[in-house]
Amino acid sequence: MTETKRITEMNDEEIKEEVRKTYAKVAQPTGSCCGPSTRSNYAKTLGYSVDDLPESVTESFAGCGNPTALASLKEGEIVLDLGSGAGLDVFMAAHQVGKTGHVIGVDMTPAMIEKAKENAEKLGVTNVEFRFGDIEELPVENDSVDVIISNCVINLAPDKSKVFREAFRVLRPGGRMLVSDIVLEASLPQETRDEVASYTGCLGGAILKEEYLQKIRDAGFTDVHIVSEAAFNIATSAKIEAFKPK
Numbered sequence: 001m002t003e004t005k006r007i008t009e010m011n012d013e014e015i016k017e018e019v020r021k022t023y024a025k026v027a028q029p030t031g032s033c034c035g036p037s038t039r040s041n042y043a044k045t046l047g048y049s050v051d052d053l054p055e056s057v058t059e060s061f062a063g064c065g066n067p068t069a070l071a072s073l074k075e076g077e078i079v080l081d082l083g084s085g086a087g088l089d090v091f092m093a094a095h096q097v098g099k100t101g102h103v104i105g106v107d108m109t110p111a112m113i114e115k116a117k118e119n120a121e122k123l124g125v126t127n128v129e130f131r132f133g134d135i136e137e138l139p140v141e142n143d144s145v146d147v148i149i150s151n152c153v154i155n156l157a158p159d160k161s162k163v164f165r166e167a168f169r170v171l172r173p174g175g176r177m178l179v180s181d182i183v184l185e186a187s188l189p190q191e192t193r194d195e196v197a198s199y200t201g202c203l204g205g206a207i208l209k210e211e212y213l214q215k216i217r218d219a220g221f222t223d224v225h226i227v228s229e230a231a232f233n234i235a236t237s238a239k240i241e242a243f244k245p246k
């Protein structure tokens with residue numbers, strides 16, 4: 001019998017490949033015949049208005065919060081979504097920033113990027129774009145974005161400090177970041193940290209809340225604070241805001 005490798009024995013590229021495999025599956029249509037999929041209903045419980053959206057936009061939703069509900073987006077702003085999946089938050093943001101604004105989604109899973117592009121076409125939304133890439137090396141210019149959002153993604157990145165340094169680089173001075181993510185109240189048991197499914201399921205790669213906030217500060221952000229949080233046992237779904245100084 002072949003033993004599955006532990007995530008803690010893998011290098012960063014191997015970990016990312018496991019994440020990609022998982023989310024390529026999540027990108028597959030659910031073929032829900034009889035009403036909204038479980039993920040669409042889940043999005044509703046987080047406050048998303050999804051009734052008028054095609055099932056293909058919501059069936060692959062895998063967030064742990066609703067960042068655009070908290071980001072106070074304004075008409076004309078340029079927004080970047082780290083790990084945009086099938087595009088739900090990008091489309092929410094696109095509506096809020098209007099025709100004079102622009103929203104970029106970045107994701108490293110080709111099936112998600114493809115699905116998000118198809119969804120944009122289906123919705124006829126033109127102020128959005130989806131770029132294939134790694135949030136540890138953002139395909140985005142320096143100082144070019146007003147607001148960064150992200151929904152349950154950074155916990156999946158092996159090098160979170162790199163993600164926050166990249167976020168800082170692409171934000172314009174005075175720009176802000178509002179991320180929803182899983183953080184920990186206490187360290188996970190070793191067997192949970194070893195499991196591939198636990199990592200790709202947004203728990204195993206999560207780090208302690210204070211460590212997460214410190215990594216954001218270390219990247220140069222100021223006024224780093226928790227906007228709201230909901231604890232589920234050892235893990236917390238936290239909404240965190242931070243600013244790039246002017």
Ligand SMILES: C[S@@+](CC[C@H](N)C(=O)[O-])C[C@H]1O[C@@H](n2cnc3c(N)ncnc32)[C@H](O)[C@@H]1O
Pocket residue numbers: 016019020023060061062063064082083084085086087088089106107108109112133134135136150151152153156157202
């Ligand atoms: C849990 S899903 C969340 C997707 C989306 N934000 C949502 O709320 O539905 C995680 C997404 O992040 C992407 N992702 C994970 N690590 C990434 C990385 N290092 N760079 C770019 N995308 C990444 C995955 O491909 C997947 O689409």
